Amino acid sequence: MTDSAAAPDPGPAAETGVSRRRLLGTAGAAGATGLVLGAAGGAAAWAGTRTDPAALTTVGSTAVPFHRGDGGRHQAGITDPQQAHGHLVAFDLAPGAGRREAAALMRRWSALAGELMAGRPAADGDTGIALDAGPSSLTVTFGFGRTFFDRTSLVTARPVQLDPLPAFSADALDTKRSEGDLWVQIGADDALVAFHALRALQKAAGEAARVRWQMTGFNRSPGATAKPMTARNLMGQVDGTGNPKPSEPDFAQRVFVPSSADPAWMAGGSYAVFRRIRMLLDDWEKLSLGEQEKVIGRRKSDGAPLTGGTETTEPDLDATGADGKPVVPANAHARISAPEQNGGAAMLRRPFSFHDGIAADGTPDAGLLFVCWQADPLRGFVPVQRKLDRGDALSPFIRHEASGLFAVPGAPAAGEYVGQRLLEG
Amino acid sequence: MTDSAAAPDPGPAAETGVSRRRLLGTAGAAGATGLVLGAAGGAAAWAGTRTDPAALTTVGSTAVPFHRGDGGRHQAGITDPQQAHGHLVAFDLAPGAGRREAAALMRRWSALAGELMAGRPAADGDTGIALDAGPSSLTVTFGFGRTFFDRTSLVTARPVQLDPLPAFSADALDTKRSEGDLWVQIGADDALVAFHALRALQKAAGEAARVRWQMTGFNRSPGATAKPMTARNLMGQVDGTGNPKPSEPDFAQRVFVPSSADPAWMAGGSYAVFRRIRMLLDDWEKLSLGEQEKVIGRRKSDGAPLTGGTETTEPDLDATGADGKPVVPANAHARISAPEQNGGAAMLRRPFSFHDGIAADGTPDAGLLFVCWQADPLRGFVPVQRKLDRGDALSPFIRHEASGLFAVPGAPAAGEYVGQRLLEG
Numbered sequence: 143m144t145d146s147a148a149a150p151d152p153g154p155a156a157e158t159g160v161s162r163r164r165l166l167g168t169a170g171a172a173g174a175t176g177l178v179l180g181a182a183g184g185a186a187a188w189a190g191t192r193t194d195p196a197a198l199t200t201v202g203s204t205a206v207p208f209h210r211g212d213g214g215r216h217q218a219g220i221t222d223p224q225q226a227h228g229h230l231v232a233f234d235l236a237p238g239a240g241r242r243e244a245a246a247l248m249r250r251w252s253a254l255a256g257e258l259m260a261g262r263p264a265a266d267g268d269t270g271i272a273l274d275a276g277p278s279s280l281t282v283t284f285g286f287g288r289t290f291f292d293r294t295s296l297v298t299a300r301p302v303q304l305d306p307l308p309a310f311s312a313d314a315l316d317t318k319r320s321e322g323d324l325w326v327q328i329g330a331d332d333a334l335v336a337f338h339a340l341r342a343l344q345k346a347a348g349e350a351a352r353v354r355w356q357m358t359g360f361n362r363s364p365g366a367t368a369k370p371m372t373a374r375n376l377m378g379q380v381d382g383t384g385n386p387k388p389s390e391p392d393f394a395q396r397v398f399v400p401s402s403a404d405p406a407w408m409a410g411g412s413y414a415v416f417r418r419i420r421m422l423l424d425d426w427e428k429l430s431l432g433e434q435e436k437v438i439g440r441r442k443s444d445g446a447p448l449t450g451g452t453e454t455t456e457p458d459l460d461a462t463g464a465d466g467k468p469v470v471p472a473n474a475h476a477r478i479s480a481p482e483q484n485g486g487a488a489m490l491r492r493p494f495s496f497h498d499g500i501a502a503d504g505t506p507d508a509g510l511l512f513v514c515w516q517a518d519p520l521r522g523f524v525p526v527q528r529k530l531d532r533g534d535a536l537s538p539f540i541r542h543e544a545s546g547l548f549a550v551p552g553a554p555a556a557g558e559y560v561g562q563r564l565l566e567g
Numbered sequence: 568m569t570d571s572a573a574a575p576d577p578g579p580a581a582e583t584g585v586s587r588r589r590l591l592g593t594a595g596a597a598g599a600t601g602l603v604l605g606a607a608g609g610a611a612a613w614a615g616t617r618t619d620p621a622a623l624t625t626v627g628s629t630a631v632p633f634h635r636g637d638g639g640r641h642q643a644g645i646t647d648p649q650q651a652h653g654h655l656v657a658f659d660l661a662p663g664a665g666r667r668e669a670a671a672l673m674r675r676w677s678a679l680a681g682e683l684m685a686g687r688p689a690a691d692g693d694t695g696i697a698l699d700a701g702p703s704s705l706t707v708t709f710g711f712g713r714t715f716f717d718r719t720s721l722v723t724a725r726p727v728q729l730d731p732l733p734a735f736s737a738d739a740l741d742t743k744r745s746e747g748d749l750w751v752q753i754g755a756d757d758a759l760v761a762f763h764a765l766r767a768l769q770k771a772a773g774e775a776a777r778v779r780w781q782m783t784g785f786n787r788s789p790g791a792t793a794k795p796m797t798a799r800n801l802m803g804q805v806d807g808t809g810n811p812k813p814s815e816p817d818f819a820q821r822v823f824v825p826s827s828a829d830p831a832w833m834a835g836g837s838y839a840v841f842r843r844i845r846m847l848l849d850d851w852e853k854l855s856l857g858e859q860e861k862v863i864g865r866r867k868s869d870g871a872p873l874t875g876g877t878e879t880t881e882p883d884l885d886a887t888g889a890d891g892k893p894v895v896p897a898n899a900h901a902r903i904s905a906p907e908q909n910g911g912a913a914m915l916r917r918p919f920s921f922h923d924g925i926a927a928d929g930t931p932d933a934g935l936l937f938v939c940w941q942a943d944p945l946r947g948f949v950p951v952q953r954k955l956d957r958g959d960a961l962s963p964f965i966r967h968e969a970s971g972l973f974a975v976p977g978a979p980a981a982g983e984y985v986g987q988r989l990l991e992g
Contacts (some may be wrong), residue, residue, distance in 0.1 A: 144778075160671070189655055196622055198623040198626065198790060199623055199790070201623065201788060201789070201790030202788075202790050202791040202792055202793060203793065211778025224786060263977045267852070267855075267856075268803075269802075269803045270799070270802075270803025270804070270853055270867050271801060271802075271803045273799060273803065273867075274725045274796045275711060275787065275791040275792050275866065276791065276792070276793065276797065278788070278791050304920060310837065311927055317639060328685075331788055332788040332791035333785040333786070333787070333788065333790065333920070334785075334787055334789055334791075334799065334801075334920070335652070335791065337801060337920075337933075341848070341852070341931070347850065353925060353929075355925075356924055356925055357924065358922060358924065360652075360758040360759075361758070362700065362758070363627075363651065363652075363703070363756055363757040363789075364626070364758065364788075365623060365625075365626030365627050365756075365790075366626060366627040366700040366701065366757035366759075366760065366788070366790070367699045367700050367701070368627060368628065368701065369684050371699045374695070374696060374698060374699060375764060376759075376761065377694075377695075377696075378696045378698065380692075388798075395734055423766070427692070427694055427766070430692075431692075431949070442695050442698075443686065443695075445700065485964060495758070495759070495762075497762055497783060498782055498924070499781055499782065499783065499923070500778060506694055506766075508762075514718075525903075533729070544600070557614065565877075
């Protein structure tokens, strides 16, 4: 085990010699209108695509830089294209570990993430699991939970944005699989590369922190569709249409913390809301296609609103059918989650599907590891989820089983580690 | 739910218009020498490769034929290249269901598998989960367990090859996750395509059968390595070097049941041994690189024997070092599992890695969903596992947690269903 007091210097900036095509390719991301599955439910951002033949030849070789140079950019794994495999892991600091051990841990983890994201083995006893494979678009993203600040005597530096999320009536939260002092999001286009990173980060935690919970998810494989498509979730719905686009003028304002914000150490960062959203697939699949489409308010085949057009057409929420009733029902998910129904609330959703086999009751333990990113949860996740919580037709088919809220600082400059401005501020 | 008495005709042969490049590409498969992880342990066949840039453009569009035309060929999912995602599922016939219900079920499942493998939706209430994606090399393979023959009053047609496997001292088998009346192996290069097939097959089981156990696994993604490579397992070892090659003269004899065999309904079929092999990774990763290499008898970096050469060089089992001891230790995995040490026993290993999060004791619940294929388990899996069970240095780091043995008939001809010659014989 690595000694928790040891704090090796971070390696050279990982962007050296690294392809940035993935990162730069992000700008074309996501869709345009309003599906917010589960609200707080689903919606695979699947931002960007690697389904064009040229890009496919770089599935393994593509590397995402860890250090961003100017120190003001955001960490990897937020606007980067969604990968095919992911792990979400929460750690709690070990009894007796405080600010000093946390700083050493973040220094070790940052150095390690830089190496792994560049496709290099861990400096200290690499397991070899990722040997042969390229970096495969690996991203490692670090965040701090509310309890971290108590454990490290840094309560005065805690952002108000980490105040606990309100309770929702549909919540059935398992506290053991919720929250945590530290949070790590791992994504890669190869399952062994992702697993390798998970094991290496666990090992590097040493005696300083222990795993609180860990979950595994997936998205569509690069090349599985003939052309770029918005993702589908395990209910079979096109999911991610409504994600904000980096090209929109208020994208950065909605997703990232401005440099003028308080606390200053969060400049360039973002707040991540995580929800494990179980889909009650046995119930859902008993509905007819027409019933499912009324629940969502969109066609299953192509995600177009029931009022017509294509996936990116705005729904006509005032349209009525021959029976005088709204074509998009009053409680349809697409209506309730539409941005114009929520004061323009927006968040960047970037989830993974999950499938953990069969639950004790015989139903599939499957659904969405929902992750959304916003400058302020009270203007992103919370208002949308409140609205959905009161009247979404989708609610009977989903269950929020775990939750987390994490402060994700901006990217470290070369030579810095994630959270350094907090821990040494 | 589908009525279990209904038995729709199978659709047209799925190979119509389907690319056979994957199937034909199989001939170049696998490696040459003797690593048989777990013996019975590991070894990803990863037979063939799709890592060349041209092949990568067909990740989604590649289809594997379900019907093979002449009725004498083997089912898909045995010699086809290993996919990135897999599910193994065992079903038990429902109380009261017998031969008639089993025949109707196999007819429904065969028709469904043909549609799905061709990239078409299920005829009856498709969930939509795989919409947009191509067939993504989906294979669905069906087998019968020992208990199936009791349940269907077909005991006289049961092959002796389904006699229970012997007990091994390293077994810690969970009967609830072992065996089963029916077994389905699903593989695809897209996780949603694989999940879609799993759900569709479960739904098509209707009232005739219920899931006994289900497991999910993975292999390296197409394109993650720069060139074709033998797979690695979660211990980081090159794994699959010793797999028999289709180009070897006795390949078919070792893997497939000959047309002259008894019972006749198994002509062209194969016997699958399944083992859930847990890897005790926390213990394994405490070993130094040198210690790990002595356990295996091969270099971790490239899989070459400790006596030198490359991955495909035969180990020099007689070589001694300066200390007079064998370079490949007496209990090294590569020595004990070498074919020449086991009367030439050979099986085609085609496993998936698995990772089901963290077990109750805090260790990773990860390892290998070992699947091997042979004409006769008593000349394939059993002698190798017996040998390993007595003295393999790898044994302290693995645990066999579940087991299954299944008779997998040959491919159905167009218009036939899998097992028809058994169930209507």
